[in-house]
Amino acid sequence: MLTVNELALESDTPAHVVRYYLRIGLIQPAAQQENGYRLFTSNDAARLRFIRMAKHLGFTLNEIKQITQHAELGESPCDDVRKIVQHRIHENRAKIEEMMKLQERMEQALEQWDLMPDGIPDGNSVCHLIESVEGSEGHCHTET
Amino acid sequence: MLTVNELALESDTPAHVVRYYLRIGLIQPAAQQENGYRLFTSNDAARLRFIRMAKHLGFTLNEIKQITQHAELGESPCDDVRKIVQHRIHENRAKIEEMMKLQERMEQALEQWDLMPDGIPDGNSVCHLIESVEGSEGHCHTET
């Protein structure tokens, strides 16, 4: 039987993360000591390693919970797994594109600001640098 | 004097977001009606538009709060503003790279799974698709 710390070492997971997973019911202790300490088997370590793999593939903890619950009922989670990854690929692509746009905005701003002095705020302006950025006026809300 | 809803329309911000900003003290009502309704001036609308610009440039609400507080004291926030954007550019670049790696992992997995049938879970395996992914064993933790 392993303690939380030993389980953490065994599964290459920070102990406080193991405790978090316990809290949300993603894993359960196999037994409990009289003093309240939680105890685990090597099977729990394997489960935890599975969780890490799934996270590495972009699954959320909720999805992982669903998957392991399915598996415990003997149902194959594979179909859901494929769908989730397909969905996440789209989602992630959109997020990446958004972040690259942000990156461009920030880089352009910094370059533009190189030629501008610092300013002292007055009633009309909070920070003229930010306010000077292209697209400050006339946002194009053509999407959605 | 504008109500929350009017301020929201004036500044092109969802009303529930305006209420959130009020809650965290990012903006303050200029006055209050007897019934508790909060009232604002057109200056508040300008402030809110500034907040949207800053968010568009990647500033967090906390950072924006600092900036506006600096500005209210008559101190120039420009120096901090430049530093924050520089920092965020690095941060964002790292995040984008990480997400692109995830993207590649997911795409590779999906391709690999095309040749694999669904499986029924047993005691040893939760989902053989996830467990089959390259790099499941022998993680290379060479960084930090």
Added chain:
DNA sequence: TACAACCTGTGTGTTACACACAGGTCAAGG
């Protein structure tokens, strides 16, 4: 037996909202 190092479970804080809820306000209609 005293002490220090470490480990335990758990409460709270984080970011930027989204949703829900009970009640208040306003214009139209009877």
Added chain:
DNA sequence: CCTTGACCTGTGTGTAACACACAGGTTGTA
């Protein structure tokens, strides 16, 4: 004057995935 309905109000709570702090328990050494 009263009601009905639509809309608006402030506020409590939930979200994802931890990170940190805290008071107390355990273990090894002297």
